[in-house]
Amino acid sequence: MDILSKVEPRDLKLNANEWVYNSLCQLILSGEFVPGISFTFRGIANSFGVSTMPVREAANRLISEGALDMSEKRRITVSQMTQSKFDELKVARLNLEPHLAGLALNHINSKRLNLLINIDKNLDYAISTGNVVDYIKYNYQFHFGIYEAGSSPVLLPLVRTLWLRFSPFYRIVAGRAGTQTMKDFHKSAIDAIKDKDSVALINAMHSDILEGMEMLNESLNE
Amino acid sequence: MDILSKVEPRDLKLNANEWVYNSLCQLILSGEFVPGISFTFRGIANSFGVSTMPVREAANRLISEGALDMSEKRRITVSQMTQSKFDELKVARLNLEPHLAGLALNHINSKRLNLLINIDKNLDYAISTGNVVDYIKYNYQFHFGIYEAGSSPVLLPLVRTLWLRFSPFYRIVAGRAGTQTMKDFHKSAIDAIKDKDSVALINAMHSDILEGMEMLNESLNE
DNA sequence: CTATCATATTTGTGATCACAAATTAATAAT
DNA sequence: ATTATTAATTTGTGATCACAAATATGATAG
Numbered sequence: 001m002d003i004l005s006k007v008e009p010r011d012l013k014l015n016a017n018e019w020v021y022n023s024l025c026q027l028i029l030s031g032e033f034v035p036g037i038s039f040t041f042r043g044i045a046n047s048f049g050v051s052t053m054p055v056r057e058a059a060n061r062l063i064s065e066g067a068l069d070m071s072e073k074r075r076i077t078v079s080q081m082t083q084s085k086f087d088e089l090k091v092a093r094l095n096l097e098p099h100l101a102g103l104a105l106n107h108i109n110s111k112r113l114n115l116l117i118n119i120d121k122n123l124d125y126a127i128s129t130g131n132v133v134d135y136i137k138y139n140y141q142f143h144f145g146i147y148e149a150g151s152s153p154v155l156l157p158l159v160r161t162l163w164l165r166f167s168p169f170y171r172i173v174a175g176r177a178g179t180q181t182m183k184d185f186h187k188s189a190i191d192a193i194k195d196k197d198s199v200a201l202i203n204a205m206h207s208d209i210l211e212g213m214e215m216l217n218e219s220l221n222e
Numbered sequence: 223m224d225i226l227s228k229v230e231p232r233d234l235k236l237n238a239n240e241w242v243y244n245s246l247c248q249l250i251l252s253g254e255f256v257p258g259i260s261f262t263f264r265g266i267a268n269s270f271g272v273s274t275m276p277v278r279e280a281a282n283r284l285i286s287e288g289a290l291d292m293s294e295k296r297r298i299t300v301s302q303m304t305q306s307k308f309d310e311l312k313v314a315r316l317n318l319e320p321h322l323a324g325l326a327l328n329h330i331n332s333k334r335l336n337l338l339i340n341i342d343k344n345l346d347y348a349i350s351t352g353n354v355v356d357y358i359k360y361n362y363q364f365h366f367g368i369y370e371a372g373s374s375p376v377l378l379p380l381v382r383t384l385w386l387r388f389s390p391f392y393r394i395v396a397g398r399a400g401t402q403t404m405k406d407f408h409k410s411a412i413d414a415i416k417d418k419d420s421v422a423l424i425n426a427m428h429s430d431i432l433e434g435m436e437m438l439n440e441s442l443n444e
Numbered sequence: 445c446t447a448t449c450a451t452a453t454t455t456g457t458g459a460t461c462a463c464a465a466a467t468t469a470a471t472a473a474t
Numbered sequence: 475a476t477t478a479t480t481a482a483t484t485t486g487t488g489a490t491c492a493c494a495a496a497t498a499t500g501a502t503a504g
C-alpha cells in the first residue's frame with residue numbers, strides 16, 4: 001500500500017513516532033483505512049522509511065486507544081465494528097460531544113465562524129457530488145473546528161479517540177447508501193453559534209450526532 | 223523508590239510491557255504515585271529489572287492516556303491537576319459512569335452483589351479508621367465491581383483512563399480533610415441493585431460521583 | 445559567598461540485533 | 475488433486491548501542 005503519497009511530509013521538528021502517529025490518525029480519520037485491512041510493524045516502517053521503533057510506539061498507542069487491533073495473530077488490523085461497540089460509541093458521543101461544543105461556544109470568534117461556514121459549504125458540495133472522501137474530511141473538520149475552539153485537554157482527546165473508532169465505517173456507508181440521503185444539522189449549529197445560544201448549539205450537535213450514527217447503524221446491520 | 227515490593231510479581235504469560243503497564247496503573251490507581259513525582263525510563267526499567275524497551279511502551283501509553291506527563295524536559299511525571307482539567311473530568315465521569323452502571327445492572331448476579339456488599343464493608347472500616355490507602359482501593363473496587371459486570375469494551379476502558387487521571391489526588395485530600403468527612407451513596411446503589419432498579423442505580427452513582435468530586439475539588443482549591 | 449561558564453553525565457530517541465513463536469511455502473504421501 | 479508433514483520465512487518482543495540534546499556538576503572569577 002502506497003502510504004507516503006497520502007500523508008503529510010515529515011516535519012523534522014516532530015519526532016518520527018509523532019509523525020507516524022499523526023499520519024496513521026489522518027489515514028484512519030479520512031476513511032483511507034477500511035475495517036479489516038491489516039499491516040505489520042515492518043511493513044509500516046518500510047512505507048514510512050523509518051525503523052520499526054517509532055512505528056511500534058505509534059501503532060501501540062492506536063491499539064491502546066481502540067483504533068487498531070493487534071490480533072488475528074501477529075497482524076495489526078483496523079478494528080471490526082460490532083453492534084454493542086457501536087451502541088457504546090453512540091452513547092459516549094451523545095453524552096460528551098454536545099457538551100464539548102457548549103464549552104467551546106464562547107471561544108468561537110467571527111473568523112472561526114466564517115471558517116465553519118466555508119467548511120459546511122464544501123461539505124454540501126461533497127454530498128451533492130457523492131464524494132465520500134471529502135464528506136468524511138469536511139464533516140470531521142466541521143465538528144473539530146467547533147470543539148477545538150475551546151481548550152479542553154481532557155474531553156477533546158477523549159472524543160478524538162471515539163472518532164478514530166467509527167470513522168473507518170463511513171466507507172461502508174458510502175458503498176451502500178451513497179451520500180444523497182445524508183442529512184446534518186450544521187445549519188442549525190451555525191445559527192446557534194451566531195446567536196451565541198448555548199442550548200440551541202447543544203441541541204443541534206445532539207441531533208447531528210444522532211442522525212449520523214443512525215445512518216451508520218443502518219449500514220452495520222445490512 | 224522501591225517499586226517491586228508494591229507490585230504484583232510478573233506473570234510470565236504476560237509480556238514485559240503489559241506487566242509494567244499494569245503495575246504502573248495499579249500504583250497510580252492506588253494513590254501510590256503522588257502528583258509531581260517524577261521518573262526516567264531508565265530508572266523505571268532498573269526498578270522492574272527489565273530493559274528500557276517495555277518501559278517506553280508502557281509509559282508512553284500512560285502518557286497518551288493522560289495519566290502521566292512527559293514534560294518538564296526529559297522526565298516522566300504524574301500529571302499536575304488544574305481546575306479546568308478537573309471540571310472536565312467531572313463532566314466526563316458524570317456523563318459516562320452512571321450510564322455504564324446502568325448497562326451493567328442486569329449482569330450483576332447475587333455472587334457479585336455479595337462481593338460489592340463486602341467491599342463496601344471494608345470501605346466503611348477504612349473510613350472509620352482513617353486508612354486512606356484502603357479507602358482508595360476499596361472505592362475503586364466498588365465502582366469497577368459494578369462496571370465490570372457488564373461487558374463494555376468502549377466505555378469501560380474510557381472510564382478507566384478518567385480514574386487514572388484523578389486518583390493521584392486522593393492522597394492530597396487525605397492529607398487535608400482526613401477520611402472522617404467522606405460520604406458516599408454506596409448503600410443506595412446496593413439497594414438499587416437488589417431491586418434491579420436501573421433509574422435508582424443511575425441516580426445513586428451520579429450522586430456518589432458528584433459527592434466524591436466535590437470533595438476532591440475542595441482540596442484542589444486550598 | 446554568588447554568579448558564570450565549561451565540562452561531564454544522564455536523558456529520550458531511533459536503529460539494529462537476537463530470538464522464539466507463528467505463519468507461510470514447499471515437499472511428500474496417499 | 476488433496477492432505478499431511480517438514481522446512482523456510484516472517485513476525486512481535488526485548489535488549490543493546492549510538493547520538494544529539496538537555497541536565498547536572500564543578501571550576502573559576504568577581
